[in-house]
Amino acid sequence: MANTFREPAPQATVLAPVTHFNTVPYIRGAVVSLLSQTYPNIRVAVMNDGGSDAPWGELDDIVDPRLSRFQMSRNVGPYFMNHVAAMANPWPYMTIQDSDDWSEPDRISELMNVLNRTELSVVSSATITHIVDNSTEVAKWSRNRRSDGVEDLSDRVTRSPREAAFNGARHQALFKTQFIREMGGYYAGSKVEYDTFIMCIAQLIGELDYCKTPLYHRRIRGESLTKSEGTGMTSNYRAQTRRTLIRYFEEAKRRRLAEDPHIRGYIASSVRDSVSEAEHAQISECTRVMHKALSHAGGRRIVQL
Template sequence: MKLSVVMAVYNGERYVEEAIGSILAQTYTDFELIVIDDGSVDRTRDILRSISDPRLRRVLLPYNCGAAMSLNIGVWQSTGDWIAIHDADDRSMPDRFQVQAEYVRARPELIVAGAQISCFGDADVSPALLREREQALNQGESALRRDRYSVCPFCHGTAWISRAKFIQAGGYDPGYKIVYDYDLWLKLFRLGPIGKVDRVLYEYRIHASSLSNHNKRNAFTERLRCCVRRMCESDLVRGSGMPRVLVIGGEYQCRIMKTEVAPYCRIHVQAYHDSGLAGKVQSFVHAVKSGEVDAILQMNHPSRTMMTAYFQFQGLVQNKHFFNL
């Protein structure tokens, strides 16, 4: 089983050698490593040139193209049957590739295989935040498809992807600066089963800068746009014309949906509800059953677990009649 490991890096002088070292030290050896330098202006290229392992192929881009396009270029130049993604500041456990190779051999129906992670970071990243990120990315395989619109199924750098299915899905969308990986997973869910090794195989580095309020807002907005776009292409049942939806959630979430998401996606929002949600739950169900709306888009709010259970009790189907975002 030939594997192509693809890594994109931009100004990664601080960590890229460590990341590459964790790949070259793998117990599984039948792979090529394609590192795309995305127009770095620090010492990254010097570091790449200093590594003499014959499995390493360097692609030096003349200017910065963005992570999504850089990764696409790497996959286009790859020769393996499977693509393993690796971020330029993370580390893989020594037997990661061996374990994932055995996993996909044992389950030939899979088109993607992720893994569990452990998080680490600089001194200014609190242990509580590391545990929070681990918990978010380490959900079990049984929940991957059900929760695909509310939780990223796994950490980007853990993924093994069928190269043929990657190409069929259209690769990464360069229009996304942050959630290009999440968008790819949603496209791949439509093409075949996705699995996850129930074992920590990857160490994911958390940077304090990624936790800023500015980055959180941008990521939240991009994720909502991505999810609404993909659900409208596949899971959202509708009549003629644009899907008609109710949006429920907190005041901030509804504002982002109204100003930053709905105008960019082909949906018609009948109403936004950001207060007294539990008392309106029966009217939400009636709106779907009567055909007044095609679906409910439910963002995170204190009553969501209860309302999800009630929707299901009333016969509404998750990812058809209602979507948790």
């Protein structure tokens, strides 16, 4: 894949948070794919989300000042962790990388080119899916997958606000950090569905672009959040979360069609109100610690959040 990236400004650093929870066989590949990006200014933050199998042994021999390591005392979920990273991020961009996936070497360069050209806030790309568990239940999650493994969702980006709908979306995108903050962050009090919400909102308000080049490899596993008893696709927990986020989305759509100038404020307040006071306090403390750590070069030290 040709790299046509224009030399970035020195301050255009991208933070890539990687939330690990019991994905030891895959974490090293995820991290190495980020540290091997052709984009020159990247910081990787591996966050162990209270998992029983910490990833640190798999990463111990990686000595790179661009890699920082964080440890949560209990499991809070990937959206909580991505939210903390977004709030703590001292740089203007952030990309999402799941701990069992990996990126093409030019992923960040290509996505940054799109953002620079369009001046929008979010850009996603086509994905190559790899189904680890070939059961019918897992395979149906990738119904948009072509025979060559590519999942192309570009048709959803071109929908008008009136056609916009709350349906599955991939958050493995490049974001402007300020956009995430303006939307109230990356967490609405639940461990599921927020990726669909934030990407559908970005499309609804005209801040999402799409690169049809497959730049991201998504591994579909049977033991993921979408299959577990408590958070799976048929769980009450997921259904309740989805109903809440659909309600927020439909109200945002109504306001968008009415050309309400305060639509972003509505989205942000709805998201923040979904988070408990206790969680807000924990987020604030974790953000303080992470921001301080990210202001220095990374290393082998594991920072407790």
